Amino acid sequence: MASIPTVPPGKGAPASLSGAWSDQSGCPFHDLRRRLRTVGLRPTRQRVGLGWLLFAKGDRHVTAELLHEEAVKARVPVSLATIYNTLHQFTEAGLLREVAVDGAKTYFDTNVGDHHHFFIEGENVLMDIKGQPVELAALPEPPEGMEIARVDVVVRLRPKKRS
Amino acid sequence: MASIPTVPPGKGAPASLSGAWSDQSGCPFHDLRRRLRTVGLRPTRQRVGLGWLLFAKGDRHVTAELLHEEAVKARVPVSLATIYNTLHQFTEAGLLREVAVDGAKTYFDTNVGDHHHFFIEGENVLMDIKGQPVELAALPEPPEGMEIARVDVVVRLRPKKRS
DNA sequence: TTAGATGCAAATGGTTTGCATGCGT
DNA sequence: ACGCATGCAAACCATTTGCATCTAA
Numbered sequence: 197m198a199s200i201p202t203v204p205p206g207k208g209a210p211a212s213l214s215g216a217w218s219d220q221s222g223c224p225f226h227d228l229r230r231r232l233r234t235v236g237l238r239p240t241r242q243r244v245g246l247g248w249l250l251f252a253k254g255d256r257h258v259t260a261e262l263l264h265e266e267a268v269k270a271r272v273p274v275s276l277a278t279i280y281n282t283l284h285q286f287t288e289a290g291l292l293r294e295v296a297v298d299g300a301k302t303y304f305d306t307n308v309g310d311h312h313h314f315f316i317e318g319e320n321v322l323m324d325i326k327g328q329p330v331e332l333a334a335l336p337e338p339p340e341g342m343e344i345a346r347v348d349v350v351v352r353l354r355p356k357k358r359s
Numbered sequence: 360m361a362s363i364p365t366v367p368p369g370k371g372a373p374a375s376l377s378g379a380w381s382d383q384s385g386c387p388f389h390d391l392r393r394r395l396r397t398v399g400l401r402p403t404r405q406r407v408g409l410g411w412l413l414f415a416k417g418d419r420h421v422t423a424e425l426l427h428e429e430a431v432k433a434r435v436p437v438s439l440a441t442i443y444n445t446l447h448q449f450t451e452a453g454l455l456r457e458v459a460v461d462g463a464k465t466y467f468d469t470n471v472g473d474h475h476h477f478f479i480e481g482e483n484v485l486m487d488i489k490g491q492p493v494e495l496a497a498l499p500e501p502p503e504g505m506e507i508a509r510v511d512v513v514v515r516l517r518p519k520k521r522s
Numbered sequence: 523t524t525a526g527a528t529g530c531a532a533a534t535g536g537t538t539t540g541c542a543t544g545c546g547t
Numbered sequence: 548a549c550g551c552a553t554g555c556a557a558a559c560c561a562t563t564t565g566c567a568t569c570t571a572a
Contacts, residue, residue, distance in 0.1 A: 238571060240527060260562080275529045280562065296462045299536095301561065314501070317508060325499045332512070333494040338477070342516040345480060349495070349512050350459075353505040401546060403552060423537080438554045443537065462561095464536065 224252060235289035245272030246282050250292070255307040257295070257322040263304075297322060297350055312349035325351065387415065398452035408435030409445050413455070418470040420458070420485040426467075460485060460513055475512035488514065 228247045229239035237243060249266050250256060258266075260279050267274045274282075283304050286292040295303045297315045303322050305313075312330045314323045330349055338344055391410045392402035400406060412429050413419060421429075423442050430437045437445075446467050449455040458466040460478045466485050468476075475493045477486045493512055501507055 238526070240571070242528075273529095276561095277530075277563080278528055281527080296460055299457075299459045299462055299465045302462045312499075314499070314505075316505065323502075327499060328497070330499055331496040333496050334491065336475075336477070336488045336490060336493055336514060338514070338516055339486075341519050342477075342479065343519040345515045345517040347512065347514050349510065351499060351501070351510050352508040353501055354508040356504050356506040401551070403546070405553075436554095439536095440538080440555075441553055444552080 224248070231291075235291065237285055237289060242267075242272060242274040242278055243282055243285075245270070246274065246279070247286075247291075248272075250286075250306050255305070255324055257303050257305050257313075257324075259301045259303055261301070295322060295348070312351070314351050314353050316353045318354070325349075387411070394454075398454065400448055400452060405430075405435060405437040405441055406445055406448075408433070409437065409442070410449075410454075411435075413449075413469050418468070418487055420466050420468050420476075420487075422464045422466055424464070458485065458511070475514070477514050477516055479516045481517070488512075 225244070225248075228244055228251070232239040232243055232247065246263065246267060249263065249270060249272065250258065260276065260283060263283070264274070264276050264279045267279070283292065287294055287304065290308060291306075293305045293308050295305050295313060297303060297313070298317075298320065300320075305322075305324075307324055310329070312325045314325055315321070316323075330351075332347065332349075335344065335347070388407070388411075391407055391414070395402040395406055395410065409426065409430060412426065412433060412435065413421065423439065423446060426446070427437070427439050427442045430442070446455065450457055450467065453471060454469075456468045456471050458468050458476060460466060460476070461480075461483065463483075468485075468487075470487055473492070475488045477488055478484070479486075493514075495510065495512075498507065498510070
């Protein structure tokens with residue numbers, strides 16, 4: 197029996213969960229398991245549990261430690277080592293994206309699409325920039341023999357100082 | 360006086376210590392010592408030695424470890440701990456800028472001006488983007504109560520794949 | 523059954539810290 | 548001489564690894 201959390205902490209189960217359990221297409225668990233298999237990862241208890249924590253709540257930015265805490269709270273038995281393994285495997289599989297912002301800890305973003313980030317210094321909070329996409333006026337010319345793999349934009353924020 | 364390297368390794372001293380270093384007196388050592396004092400740092404042997412390694416060769420991107428190696432080669436006796444102290448003190452003083460690119464190690468940039476970076480993954484090489492400045496098409500609206508402290512753009516490069 | 527996944531604990535690597543000694547003013 | 552600066556080694560913290568034990572297929 198799965199030690200998958202009955203409901204992700206924070207909000208209620210998505211609407212699609214309430215109905216068809218036998219129906220493959222609408223069941224988050226089955227979708228997740230199928231998705232893992234598709235990218236070549238065996239849907240083990242902890243991978244499914246972590247996937248559930250990561251993907252059921254919309255866009256998220258987690259560190260290994262944070263995810264571990266959530267897993268513990270959600271009764272998903274998993275070790276820190278496995279958290280790291282899983283995070284990296286998900287990243288290689290294109291399910292997550294790694295974001296480097298402050299050298300101290302590594303953040304993983306469940307939003308794999310093309311977008312950039314706000315980072316609140318001091319609070320260590322990372323968030324997607326929403327609204328119209330942030331675009332560069334012009335892409336710089338890469339050096340000979342190199343090509344652009346990705347462009348990361350981090351807008352660092354600080355509390356507005358008040359008089 | 361001091362075990363300051365007669366000449367920084369790699370190239371000879373720049374003709375005029377261009378850029379931020381241009382100054383009336385023309386004597387690099389005195390300029391450096393004065394500059395340190397100006398920002399409230401005592402011009403000790405190691406601070407002057409490290410400052411020389413950092414600023415006499417134009418724009419650089421160093422890690423603590425790299426700078427330490429250079430210091431050893433240049434016969435500037437300094438411990439790793441002091442390298443870290445100095446790097447951070449220089450950064451607070453506005454002589455250096457910290458650049459976060461890959462979570463593993465911290466890079467310090469001697470170019471304090473407004474500019475962005477190329478980062479070659481796998482090689483861990485960081486370089487300034489030169490040519491016309493990289494500008495954002497539009498700055499995103501910061502969340503309520505926050506203001507933009509800085510915008511970092513990192514263009515990640517990989518070797519161009521050839522057929 | 524069996525390759526692959528997990529857990530634990532020890533190892534690693536970058537960075538920081540405490541404290542006695544050294545050096546710039 | 549005073550007090551900040553330095554060096555050393557131990558402490559720290561996030562992350563990785565080795566290896567024995569599980570588990571999904």
